[in-house]
Amino acid sequence: RTVLSIDIGGTKILATLIKNGWILREAEFPTEPGMGPDCWIAAIADRVADWRGSYGQIAVAATGLIHQGHWSALNPATLAIPDAYPLEARLRDTFGVAALAINDAQAAAWGEYRRGAGNGKDMVFLTISTGIGGGVIVNGQLLQGMAGHFGQWRGPSGNSHEPLEDRVSGHFMASEAAKAGHAVHAPDIFAAAREGEAWASAIIAASAKRVALLCQDIQFALDPATIVIGGGIGLADGFIDHVQSELSVLNDTLLPVIARAKLGRYAGVIGAADLAITRSV
Numbered sequence: 204r205t206v207l208s209i210d211i212g213g214t215k216i217l218a219t220l221i222k223n224g225w226i227l228r229e230a231e232f233p234t235e236p237g238m239g240p241d242c243w244i245a246a247i248a249d250r251v252a253d254w255r256g257s258y259g260q261i262a263v264a265a266t267g268l269i270h271q272g273h274w275s276a277l278n279p280a281t282l283a284i285p286d287a288y289p290l291e292a293r294l295r296d297t298f299g300v301a302a303l304a305i306n307d308a309q310a311a312a313w314g315e316y317r318r319g320a321g322n323g324k325d326m327v328f329l330t331i332s333t334g335i336g337g338g339v340i341v342n343g344q345l346l347q348g349m350a351g352h353f354g355q356w357r358g359p360s361g362n363s364h365e366p367l368e369d370r371v372s373g374h375f376m377a378s379e380a381a382k383a384g385h386a387v388h389a390p391d392i393f394a395a396a397r398e399g400e401a402w403a404s405a406i407i408a409a410s411a412k413r414v415a416l417l418c419q420d421i422q423f424a425l426d427p428a429t430i431v432i433g434g435g436i437g438l439a440d441g442f443i444d445h446v447q448s449e450l451s452v453l454n455d456t457l458l459p460v461i462a463r464a465k466l467g468r469y470a471g472v473i474g475a476a477d478l479a480i481t482r483s484v
């Protein structure tokens with residue numbers, strides 16, 4: 204019943220040992236973007252070497268597209284993954300136990316649905332992070348494959364074929380800050396906004412406005428009971444408040460119900476572990 208559950212994101216890797224939704228152990232370290240999957244797996248194996256023997260299976264929630272156990276990047280700017288990398292097979296070989304791989308945001312959606320802000324009702328989860336990911340629960344089922352990849356949407360209001368996340372997420376914020384003469388990452392932008400820096404508040408507002416429009420589109424497409432927002436940027440100071448205030452011009456019939464993710468950075472590992480257990484019973 205104990206699962207070695209790992210979240211491989213565009214910026215960091217979170218390794219955990221989970222039993223019945225409880226985190227028994229954890230370790231976090233950066234995802235070295237240039238290294239590639241063999242090295243990321245080797246780094247994980249190294250970090251959790253002394254957990255060996257205490258888990259019966261491994262679950263990985265990974266940024267990117269997972270198709271039949273194979274892993275590819277949709278947006279190499281979030282993380283450059285070679286096409287169709289045999290992730291589940293390599294995990295089985297490395298850790299010697301049954302392996303499940305699933306997209307990170309879909310796993311987080313399932314985690315929030317089962318043990319977080321979803322309250323057991325159909326929901327859409329959005330993570331605003333290095334990229335933008337998402338997951339959809341309909342009639343109690345998690346949609347897999349490309350479903351929920353809201354960061355990949357190319358709305359007609361975009362001025363090119365670039366995915367929406369390139370105009371919203373952590374990468375976008377850092378590049379806007381650089382244009383304003385500040386070589387900083389997303390957390391520093393939130394800190395600067397708290398200190399009253401106008402350039403920083405403007406970047407956050409631009410991103411939050413696009414997330415608000417995305418929530419409206421999702422409501423029209425799927426009409427979920429709740430849209431749960433998570434991710435390092437989604438959960439940062441005031442971001443959800445910004446989104447809510449952008450939406451407040453709508454009348455009640457059209458207004459999406461927005462909720463804050465409850466599992467924070469653990470949503471992906473909790474969801475992936477739950478799916479692995481469910482699959483193996």
Ligand code: BMX
Pocket residue numbers: 211212213214265266267268275276277278279281282283306307308330331332333334335336337352354355368
């Ligand atoms: C990108 C895409 C999604 C992922 C999302 C959030 C890649 C490598 N990733 O849209 O699969 O769910 O980013 O990922 O194409 P995160 O790393 O920002 O959490």
